Amino acid sequence: MLNSTELLAIPALPLIASLVVGLFGWALKEKLSHTITSASVILSALLSAHVFTQVLGGASFYGNFWTWMLSDTFVVPVGMMIDQLTVIMMLTVTVVSSCVHIYTIGYMHGDPGYSRFFSYISGFTFSMLVLVMGNNFFTLFFGWEAVGLVSYLLIGFWFKRESANFAAMKAFIVNRVGDFGFLVGVLAIWYYFGSFDYRDVFAQVPALVAQGDSLHFLGWEMSAITFICLSLFVGAMGKSGQVPLHVWLPDSMEGPTPISALIHAATMVTAGVFMVARCSPMFEYSETALAAVVFVGAVTAWMCATIGLVQTDIKRVIAYSTCSQLGYMFVACGVSAYSAAIFHLMTHAYFKALLFLAAGSVIHAVMAEQDLRKMGQLRKAMPVTYITMLIAALALSGVPPFAGFWSKDLIIEAVGAREMGLVGDFAYFAVLSAVFMTAFYTFRMFFLTFHNSDRVAAKTKPHVHESPKVITIPLMILAVGALLTGAWGVMGLDIANPEIANGYFGSSLFVLDAHNPLMTLAEEGEHGWYHFVFTAPFWLAISGIGLAYAMYFRETDMPAKLAAASKPVYTFILNKWYWDELYAKTVMYPAQGLGRWLWQKGDLAMIDKGLIHGGIVGGVLAGMNRMRAMQTGYVYHYAFAMIIGVFATLTYLVLKG
């Protein structure tokens, strides 16, 4: 059993740091702010590492700290569940976060919101840790929403920029769409299992499936477990930028680069993957849900890769590649290779963070210029960035022995091995072709930045320089991660063990033997280390790199020709498949129009003018005028009224008898 105070300390440290810096930042010096936050985060990273070792030693933790909500059968505790899955996430989060903290010291230096920024990222670290460490769906949801909030705040960090504010709002609202699904899923979970607690819930799943409960909606029916899984997955799609809820992720690049690295590449966006893996005991029982996961993942992986091919903003290229890589992870989840998914999550965290931070370093050097077309030939000026970026690029492209290769290869093989009919085939095609595109756009970016012709604006030229240590050191740390984590994961942690129970993850993940792709792989027989040479992905990656080399290193005028040759396709992709326009036309404007219509026509015209003023008030006024008209002022009219009154009553009575 792990020491609960130690566990509590891990999220608590960043929280305290964040609060202190957030509330008293105005009083603190820059130095003090970043010291407090960075120190606390690094400390919690060390603690996580310690916990990690303990967990490797077979320790685990499960317990509640206090009751959050309670209403007879509705019990929501706040508790922790530490197992292999959790701890690997904790480690990744805290390590990357520490690097980003240090990096930020240099990157945000002199920014008016300096201490605010540190408070945010520490707060983010806390939220993310809560998300992964929680032992029930509400603790998860708490972290889930908290990271969303922080991401909102950080995307809009430079609140003077209209585009940044809009991107922030967009991110939050799109995420809320996902949360809507997640919330419904959680409600359904409570309804069917009477608990929010992972253990209780997962324990009851087989019973529910056997019982064959199902929901009906206007004649359309689905099994309860499928409903739950799909709803939860909607949440995952929102958080992890999967089609069609991916639109916020590229825009989130409006935020400062360290944020893009930490939140929108390494950690937060992978929360969806984590959640699906965490819920593997449920997803396993719903073929439909798994198929949906695979499909969405595959579509995202492929589509975002295509968009990445033509982007000219260095950060957007990486952002789309993030979407695409997340797609890989979901595909892995969908084919029940959860271990592979988490593995890729981990490696991706390192090399993608590295990629972003390196890009940040470049942007820093060329005075906040993000347009690839205004870079080039930076190799000489900034060697460290160059090297680290190269490592990251190779890792991302899946070139052995870099981290990305191991995890991605595992995923692709798993997809190939899993029999899922049409969806499966599509997914396989998608991930394969995506490998090629990934390699291509990564190196396209790489060459355009560091090689190719020197297109840096004249006035920025003098400023081009290597970033200071405080920036480069984190790069190096992460580079190590991008180099080694893959091999370490397979060899050291035995993550890829087909029998998950015997592998690293042990009981923290669950796969039905009926469809365990890794098993099938294993049955195909053991391969040597050189095996990769015979696999498609490897060659695809190589050729991708080669093509990029050809187009952006040698024949630098080729891209233009190609673009001209395939104009319609090019523009279509360049405009990101017109997703934003689609949403604007189909959701945003209609909603606003409807709102305005309901307000003007419904509230003002119908109820106020029609019912109240027209109906009631109008009636009263009409009556008023009638009464006034009766009061003519002529005595004989008055007398007449009296007589009429008398005769009317009299006749009434007489006739009535």
Added chain:
Amino acid sequence: MMELNNVLGFPILTWSIFLPTLGAIIIWLFVRGESAVRWTALAVSVLTFLLTLLLWIYFDNGTAHMQFEEFHPWITAFNVNYRLGVDGISMPFILLTSLLTVVCIVSAWDCIKTRVKEYMLAFLILETTLIGVFAALDGILFYFFWEAMLIPMFLIIGVWGGKNRVYATIKFFLYTLGGSVLMLVALLAMYFKAGHTFDLQALMAYPFNFEWQFWIWIGFFIAFAVKVPMWPLHTWLPDAHTEAPTAGSVILAGILLKMGAYGFLRFSLPICPDASQYFVPLMVVLSLIAVVYISLVAMMQSDMKRLIAYSSIAHMGFVTLGTFMFTQQALEGAIFGMISHGFVAAALFLCVGVLYDRMHTREIGAYGGVVNVMPKFAAVMMLFCMANVALPGASAFIAEIMVLAGTFSADQLYEMVISSKWVAVAAATSVVLSACYTLWMYKRVVFGDLVKPEVKAMPDMSWRELGFFAPLMVLVLWLGLYPMPVLNVIHVSVANLVEQATSTKLHAAHALAQAEMLQQTVLR
């Protein structure tokens, strides 16, 4: 004369009801000078708040029976009695009232410059009537306070309100009055049916047959639906809110709206359980309209107060939905939602007030980039906006999730046209919609570059302003992270209410009718 359950030796409820009035009289007669008036009013309201705290301290969570009861004959001719008492459902609202009154008085400290004395008097008297409403256990006494509330509110909106105040306040007055007269009819009808009593507990116990329940329910419904307000009787609220002075909006959103929902809990459900069951589809539809329709309308508002007013209607839609699900969670969620909304909406109106005091406009378009000059304010408003979006950690989240959970699971109780699961799903859309209108407003007002010169000139919040936000912030977060103190208070009473609302009165009514018939035949 029944046994009075009052752990405190002295009539605490009477004191907390009439202490403000007492203070008002003292101010009226003896206090001269604006600042003196302000300080006295503050002292009185704080004193009242402390007094009501005793209720909470000495409250027994273990029983659904009324506590701190008081009984005095009032109008013997009609068996109208001065009967007070609170249970877990009403007690929190008394605290809410006394707290928000303090906040109101502080918030009006120097933004009300004309007729300060009358202003303070109006608020203290208003507090009396509001606490009275929540403490009354006699139908007529309830109605008495319910209606008396109109007078101070009418003046508050009309005297210290905005440009279009006269229209707004008269609309408010007549709407509410017109709604509540039918409640009076219902009360009187019950009086003669149920053997000449207005005692709420007696009425709850009396078996009305379905026809009676049906009409009584309608009578109450109109009164309460206007107050809540429910579509389509809601159009008075945006006007009233827009024109009212800040503190007026605070009380309006914080307490007045709750009176309607409280009425449903106190009267409709226990007295007419069968009718309530019967009307569930109606209430569900109206509540969903409130959640979806009104949210969309709110999105399009260009006036901040109007926007927040509409969002209040939407949130009250959640409350009414929860009220008519008859599950423990839904009801607790509804009550908690009212309390939480009391803080959040109040705070948002105060935020608008802070801006209004500086620029004297509520137009969203007139602002932009406020954060550049008012960082403190931006942070505070961000907190309450997120609470309005019902983010976890804010009290509103607890309410929303409990209502949704209760709704989702409600179809174990009864069959509706469409399973309540889908009702819950439909209601959950507010997760998205609330985010849309709240954040959009926040973006347009607070974020952005500093271009407008008049915005440049705005000073950040003063300590006084932070002062009245502080308690609200603390409460919103505290109740969001650890709501148990409140939930424990309401558990038992709500359980009792669920029991009342889900058990039918029809069998008893039938038996009674049989007995009466028998009696007549015997007499004949």
Added chain:
Amino acid sequence: MVPLSAYLAVAACLFSIGIVGLFLNRKNVLIILMCIELILLSVNINLAAFSHFLQDISGQIFIFFVLTVAASEVAVGLAILVAYYRNRRSINVDDINTLQG
């Protein structure tokens, strides 16, 4: 001898004439006063007839009250009329309409 009904009929006629005169006349206020007298007289005839046929004296006593009061009433009425005339310089019924609505 003359039956009761005859007296009642006469009274009824007088009464109706009075009433009709009251609101058909658009000319002169004095006519209105006369109509009122007619009405009161019809009442007296009624009372007299009844008291005779009922062999009960109280009716006839009441007649005297009615007569007396009627006299004083007319006095007051005329006084008011004079006052009115002094202000309006007309006793035309159609002119009595400054107060209305």
Added chain:
Amino acid sequence: MNPVNINMPVIAPLIPEMFVAVMAMVILIGDLFLAKEHKVWSGYLAILTCVVAGFLTFSMSPSHAVTAFYGLFVLDPFASYAKLLIYAGTALAIILSLDYIKDEFGVGEYYSLMLFGMLGMMIIVSSPNFVTMYLGLELMALCTYVLVGFQRDVLRSSEAALKYFILGSLATGILLYGISFLYGVTGSFDFASVGAGIAHSGSSGRLAVLLGMVLVIAGLAFKVSIAPFHMWTPDAYEGAPTPVTAYMSVAPKVAGLVILIRVLVDVMPSLHVEYVTIFTWLAVLTMAVGNLAAIAQRNIKRMLAYSTIGHVGFVMLGIIAGNADGYAGVLVYMTIYLFMNMGAFAVIVLMRRDGIQGELLDDFAGLSKVHPGYALAMGLYLFSLAGIPFLGGFWGKYVVFMAAIETGHLYLAITALLFSVVGAFYYIRVVKYIYFDDTRVEFNFVENRLMQATVAVTAIAVVGLGLYPGPLINICKAALGGII
């Protein structure tokens, strides 16, 4: 020869009436000997008369009915209570006149006319007999005709008097005609025996009975201005000098309602079904006229005239209920109405600017800024008239509505409540003028301790009765001892 023994009639119960009559004459004559600047003393004397009469009536108010003059006069708790109300109404009206009439000509006549009118009402409320009733009515009516036209050189005053006189005489005629038929059927003028006669009158006399009933009701309805016999009210109220309007708006209404109740209870118990149906319709019509037409008014006196009609409409619910609660309700309502209405008129009378009477709604604009005290009082009266709780008016409505619902007139009660909402509008509109608007015309209020005291007392009474109406209700219930 043995002495003729003349047995004097019992006259003890009439002592108040006699006292009032004597004082009225004393004032009438004594006024001639008063110097112009002292003429106000006859006003004080008149007030004193009311007070003393009140003491007399109070001291000799019996627990059961006492008759005098061979049953032509009755004194019972009902009558006593009504008389007390009438004294109060008259006294307040006189107080309002003190400052108003002093510059007019002929102060003495004015006060003695008021007292004579009051005497008429006193006779009405304690008349068990059509003859007495008729005399009372006429005495009251003749005095009020004159009072309405008291400002001789003001056109609308004399026009109002003329209209009131013409229609009043018509009403008298109708009443008498009806009485004659009832007499014809039953051969008596005494309420009780007429009632008995009607009860036994077969189908032969049916038509005559109905005729008599309708005509009598019409005649009385005129006095309490029940639609459609209300047409005189707005004009008379607007034209009359304000204190006279105040005088007419309460005391005669009390007298009229009381005698109406007497007639219904004693004479027409056997016609209950018929008159309830009639009254139900008349009540709805009355409420409609009062509450709707009032909205259109700009002159507050005229508005209050319509509001009086509206209130009479509400009071009729009590009469329609026709049980102890209902009749008690009528008394409760009139008592509370006395205070709030008189208070409102007091404020109106007080509003003067160099001789000009403020009586348009606009004149009240921004009153609260200039005279917060009066504004507060007026606000209380108006909310009370609107029937908002913690003010007396609410309980007045409450009691009669309750009676109506008790006797199963649910729909009538609902209608009445809805009309009361409509009515609330024009009251709060005045509040709007007082509190929300800016001052347009500055009024310097009359400095008169007595009148200010009136305002204070009525305001306190309105609030007090609103907070604790129990005793009043019990007293009114007890006051019915005499008739039911």
